[in-house]
Amino acid sequence: MKKLSWRPVAVLIVILTAIVYVLPSVWPGVWPHKKINLGLDLQGGMHLVLEVDTNKAVEDAIERIAQELRSRLRKERVRVLALDRVHGTQISTRVVGKASIDQFYKTLDTDFKEMRILSESESDETLTVVINLPDQEAEQIKKLATDQALETIRNRIDQFGVSEPDIRNQGKNRILIQLPGIKDTKRAKNLIGRTALLEFKLLDETNDIGAALQGNVPPESEILYEDSQDPTTNRTTKTPYLVKKRTLLTGAQLVDARVQIDSQYNDPYVSIEFDKKGGRIFERITEQNVKKRLAIVLDDKVYSAPVIQEKISGGSARITGQFTTEQARDLAIALRAGALPAPVNILEERTVGPSLGADSIRKGLMSMCVGGILVMLFMIIYYKGSGIIADLALMLNIVIIAGGLAAFQATLTLPGIAGIILTIGMAVDANVLIFERIREEMNLGKTPRAAVDAGYSRATLTILDANVTTLIAALVLFQFGTGPVKGFAVTLSLGVLASLFTALVLSRLIFDYLLINRKIKSVSI
């Protein structure tokens, strides 16, 4: 009387599931499931870790508040001796006169409620106050800056056209970017890393640029440069401009940016279109400043400073400069996606060329085949018939690992392949333990069936223990590892679990089938 035991069912389910998941990788399109993911080290690509300079975001916010406070106090006719941003994120003010001091506090309490007073001291009717943002607010700004940077970078990469990019937060202010298969890494880095802050500012034409360059910069203005390259000599020259600090209009008011080709000189330029509000502001600026020069500043570099000839309505402008079509295209993308709320720095970069990836796959598969064949031959020579069972288990083991990789959508990396190769060597260990025990029991004079029974039951606990320790190491590695090393942890864990299954369940099943159903009298071991 045969009972349907759980073993054959379990084995069948596991094998079939593994095959279902593996098939699309071997035979694309057989059914709609994704192939096994290859890591960047195997398919080539770029891995970047960026850090968002969130302190700069807070400083910018404080600077804006300082400007607002200054103009508000002026409106309220408060006598302010000084109002400056100090230590990055603090505003220090000095107010003179009783009435002014009262009015100052009134303004602070009504319109700048969120500000925290750090210190205040009064002497001779002069009040010195230092204020800043509460920590919670500052944290909020930092978090917002990181989130916004992530969103902006995602937009830029989407428009740049990379298939299956992976962009995510890492820790508090870091952004992890993985761009598989990308070739022009320098261009991608430039596109991702540029702040793309577009500003329109008036040139300071009342003060002398020469005096400013000597170090005599008026407080309301700053020196910015225009880079230009001589196409014949390849030399870059820097032209200084004295630009007013106040920003009249930014790229935030953009709705579109496109590359156009100048019909006269055949040079590419970027045409930008403002939204309604931006268009109105632009119209007003141009109306009020006819015959003055307006600087178009991108990331603190002057691109051009044309003279306003007349009022411009319609809400569009153009950015000219010495662009190649590619540079103009990337600039348009960056402007459309918006400016980064704070500058970003590249902390880590790993680039693998596609040919190296292909080489790694070839070498990995080569070692896997050679190692696998060696181990399988060894098992057959050493354990004869039982060796064949172990080899069968080993092959299924690899299928299960591949199935697991596909099912969990895990990423296969070069160390991951090393993990599979290592598993080949370790997976037969369990069978070695069992077979040695069976031999030992048979030497004691037990029948084949009793020897197999004893072999499995005695070796099981040892095998479990030995594998649990490896699994612990693999899981810890998975938790702490990054990128390629994580891939190793994945294949090693999968390999350990698969080899437990194949050794304890599958090979046992084959032995039982041979001994019970086929009534084999001796075990070839």
Added chain:
Amino acid sequence: MQFIKPDININFIAKRYIAFVVSAVMILITIISLIIHHGPKYGIDFAGGTLIQIKFDAPTRIADIKTGLGNLDIGISSVQEFGDATDYEFLVRAKGSASISEDVSLKIEEVLESATSGQVEIRRVEMVGPQVGKDLREKALLAMFFALLFITIYISGRFELKWMLSGVMAGTLMFAVYILQLFAVSIPVLMAGALLVTLVLFWFLELKYAMGAVVALIHDVTITIGLFSIFGKEFTLPIIAALLTIIGYSLNDTIIVFDRIRENLRKHHKKRLDFILNKSINETLGRTILTSATTLMVLITLFIFGGGIIHDFAFAMIVGVLVGTYSSIFVASPILLAWQKRQRT
């Protein structure tokens, strides 16, 4: 077929003093090497810096590459052949990171093509900033620490079948680590402290098997690190992965021997311990050697065919497996004997 006959009887225990000397010398050499080299040699994963792998289409001399790169002011620290000699591949290392990485690979390509008048391919660029390097170093040490912690807890519970004690162990260890953290000690000190606490706990809680296993573990990892240091190889993330795997794998052989020792202790409880230890080691010798042999087989193929990137990983694993096999016979079991002597006196 059978290499190791069932009736094999080598007196391993009698040779334990020779083994102790060998192990002590190897650990001493490790420590001396680490002192001479000012600690482990960190790869760019941990130290930060830039690494560029370049491939030429014809044989090229390192000197030519060096003079070519000398024209660039990017702080090149070393140029070294990489992988098979027929690949004409080289690794260029530079100390700087971030700031110089902008288009350094492009510049290198240009400079080298003019200097060596051949086709140059930049195959791989890795740049790690100092901050990330520090983070990764910390993460790697934490991973080692937690792997050791969990494995210690597991084996102290499993080997002795005293899960209560293992719980006490875990609690005390966590507490000790917490206290140490309050003093803001560096992670290597933290690890050393935790290991010391572990061994002292084993001693007082009389967890002799766990003690043997953990001492063997520390022994294996230390000697692997030592060989890396002697050969001037770099510690990178994959090497940490190898060390962790060694921690997990080298226990396998120890577990096999210890399980047999317990089995034999029940069977022959009248016999002397050194007899039982020897018998157990000899009975399991076939397994110990065979399991290591199959793993070594694949590791050696990986070492030969796996390519430059995986070379050092395979090397570390080979060393770890060899030392692990040796230690499960000559280090872990004799500790049980030393323990028995302690109880007698």
